[in-house]
Amino acid sequence: MEPVTTTSIECQGLRKRYGRTVAVDGLSFTVEPGRVTGFVGPNGAGKSTTMRVILGLDAPDAGTALVCGQPYRSLRAPLRRVGALLDAGAIHPGRRARDHLLWMAQSNGLPPKRVDEVLEGVGLASVARRRAGGFSLGMKQRLGIAAALLGDAPVLLFDEPVNGLDPEGIHWIRGLLRGLAGQGRAVFVSSHLMSELEDTADHLIVVARGRLVADISVADLLARASGDQVLLRTARPAEAIATLTAGGATAALTGPETVTVTGLPGERITALLAGLPISELTAYRASLEQAYLELTRDGAEYTAARVA
Amino acid sequence: MILRAEWTKLHTVRSTAWLALATVITTTGLGAAASALTAGGDLAKASLSGVYCGQVVVVVLAVLAMTNEYASGLVCTTLACAPRRTRVLIAKAVAVTATAAGAGLLGVAGSLVAARILLQDKGFTATAGPTLRAAAGTVLYLGLIALLSLGIATALRHTAPALTTVFGLLYLFPLFGQLISDERWHARIEQYAPMPAGLAVQATTNLGDVPVGPWTGLGTLAAYAGTALLFGAALFITRDA
Numbered sequence: 254m255e256p257v258t259t260t261s262i263e264c265q266g267l268r269k270r271y272g273r274t275v276a277v278d279g280l281s282f283t284v285e286p287g288r289v290t291g292f293v294g295p296n297g298a299g300k301s302t303t304m305r306v307i308l309g310l311d312a313p314d315a316g317t318a319l320v321c322g323q324p325y326r327s328l329r330a331p332l333r334r335v336g337a338l339l340d341a342g343a344i345h346p347g348r349r350a351r352d353h354l355l356w357m358a359q360s361n362g363l364p365p366k367r368v369d370e371v372l373e374g375v376g377l378a379s380v381a382r383r384r385a386g387g388f389s390l391g392m393k394q395r396l397g398i399a400a401a402l403l404g405d406a407p408v409l410l411f412d413e414p415v416n417g418l419d420p421e422g423i424h425w426i427r428g429l430l431r432g433l434a435g436q437g438r439a440v441f442v443s444s445h446l447m448s449e450l451e452d453t454a455d456h457l458i459v460v461a462r463g464r465l466v467a468d469i470s471v472a473d474l475l476a477r478a479s480g481d482q483v484l485l486r487t488a489r490p491a492e493a494i495a496t497l498t499a500g501g502a503t504a505a506l507t508g509p510e511t512v513t514v515t516g517l518p519g520e521r522i523t524a525l526l527a528g529l530p531i532s533e534l535t536a537y538r539a540s541l542e543q544a545y546l547e548l549t550r551d552g553a554e555y556t557a558a559r560v561a
Numbered sequence: 562m563i564l565r566a567e568w569t570k571l572h573t574v575r576s577t578a579w580l581a582l583a584t585v586i587t588t589t590g591l592g593a594a595a596s597a598l599t600a601g602g603d604l605a606k607a608s609l610s611g612v613y614c615g616q617v618v619v620v621v622l623a624v625l626a627m628t629n630e631y632a633s634g635l636v637c638t639t640l641a642c643a644p645r646r647t648r649v650l651i652a653k654a655v656a657v658t659a660t661a662a663g664a665g666l667l668g669v670a671g672s673l674v675a676a677r678i679l680l681q682d683k684g685f686t687a688t689a690g691p692t693l694r695a696a697a698g699t700v701l702y703l704g705l706i707a708l709l710s711l712g713i714a715t716a717l718r719h720t721a722p723a724l725t726t727v728f729g730l731l732y733l734f735p736l737f738g739q740l741i742s743d744e745r746w747h748a749r750i751e752q753y754a755p756m757p758a759g760l761a762v763q764a765t766t767n768l769g770d771v772p773v774g775p776w777t778g779l780g781t782l783a784a785y786a787g788t789a790l791l792f793g794a795a796l797f798i799t800r801d802a
Binding site (some may be wrong): 257305308309310312313325326327328332337342343344345347349353357359360361362403501 | 562563565566567569570573574575576633634635637638639641642643644645737739800801
C-alpha cells in the first residue's frame, strides 16, 4: 500500500445534471484515511453519480473531485491508488473469474499472483476457473470486492456493497471494511439504508436530492439524537436529583425510583452519586436509523465541526 | 499494459475464438466453392470471394468487442482501470484488428490452397504478383472492416444499431448499384462505396478497365474506417461512460 500523503477523496462544489434532472447539486466533502465513511441517502440522492464523478467516469458540470490530490483521470496505474466496486453485475458472463481479474491486473502492471491472492482473500479461490455468469449474487459481489482490493490501494470506494447479500455475507463485508480502515485506508461506502452502516461507519456523509444534509461522526450523530440522556434507578431519588442539579445536570423524576439525567456524562454521574445506592445506570442510546430519520426530518442542512 | 489487458479481455470470452474460427471457415469455404464453380475470368478474385461471407463474421466480432462492454456495464471497470480513454480505444483497436486480420490471413491462405487444387488446370498460380497483392489486400481489407466496425460500435454503443449501420454501409450501396442502370452512378458506387472500393484490391485482370485502382480502393475503405474511428473516439473521450 502506498502511503497517503494528501486527503484521500476531496469533492468541491460538485454539480452534475442528466438532462433536466439535477443528480448532484453543489456537493462538497472530504473522506479521511483510517476510517469508514458512510455515504448515506435515499435512492436517487446522487450517491452513485458522485462515485462515478470521483472515478472520472462522468464529467461534472461544475466543481472538482480529487483522489489523492489529483483528478482520477490523471492517475497513472489508478488501481494502485483507488480500488472501487460500483456494480458487481458488470462482468461478462462468459469470462472466468480469474480472467476477469487478470486483465484488470495487467492493465495496471500488477503481477498475476496478486489475482490469486485476492481470490483467496474473498473466498473465491475454488471457483476461480468458473465462468462468472454462473455466480450467485453473493459470489459476484465477492468478485467485485476482489477487484477493488486488487491494487492494494489506500483509497477504497464501495457502492452499495451489501445489496443482495445474505446475513453471513453482510457480516463478512462489515468485518472487511473495518479491517481495511484499521490498516489506515480510507474506506468510502454508500448505502441507502442507515442501519446497514450501524457498527461499521465511523463517519457519515448524508445526502438528499443531491445536496449535503450532514457531514458528521457517528458518535456525534448518536449523541445528538440520544440527547445525551442517562436513566438512573435509585432508592433515594430526591437526594440524587439534588446532588446532580448542584453538579450542573438537569435531573427529573420520571418514575417511582427513576431519574432521567441530561447534561452530564455517565462517569460524572457515578462520581457525584458515590455513596448513594444506584441499582441501574443506563445511557439512552438512539439507533443510527432513528438519528438519521431525525436528521432528514429536519430537512435542515447542518454540518458538525469535523474532528481534526 | 493496456494493450495486453485488452488482448486478454478479448480472448478470454468464448465468442472471440468461435468468431475467429468462423471467419476462417467461411472465407475458405465460400472461396473454395467459388473456385470450384468459376467459369473463368479473374480467377484470383473468384478464389478470394469468401471474404463476402468472412467479413460478416469480422463485423460481428469487432462490434461485440465494444458493445458487450456497454451491455454489461464493464466499460466502467475498463475506464476505472485505464482512465486515459484514447489509449483504451487504440489498444482495443489493435487487439481487435490483429485478431480479425489473423483470422483473415488463415482464411485467405486456405482460399489460395483450395484455388491451387481446384484451378490448376485453368492456369491459376498462387505466387503470381497480382494474386499475392489481391491476397494480402484481402487480409488488410478484413482488418479495415474490423476498424470500421469498432469505430461505429464505439459511437453507437449498442449491438443492434451498430450491426445494422455497418451492414447497411457495406451492402446497401452495392444493392442500389444493381438497381441503378446509369453507368456513371454505377462507377461512382464502385469507386466510393466502402465495400466495392475496398475489394477493388482483389482485381487481377483487366486492371486498365476498373473504376478504381486496387490500392486507391483500399485507401478509400481506410478513409471510411479512419473517419468512423475518429468519430467514435471523439464521443468515447468526451461522453460520460
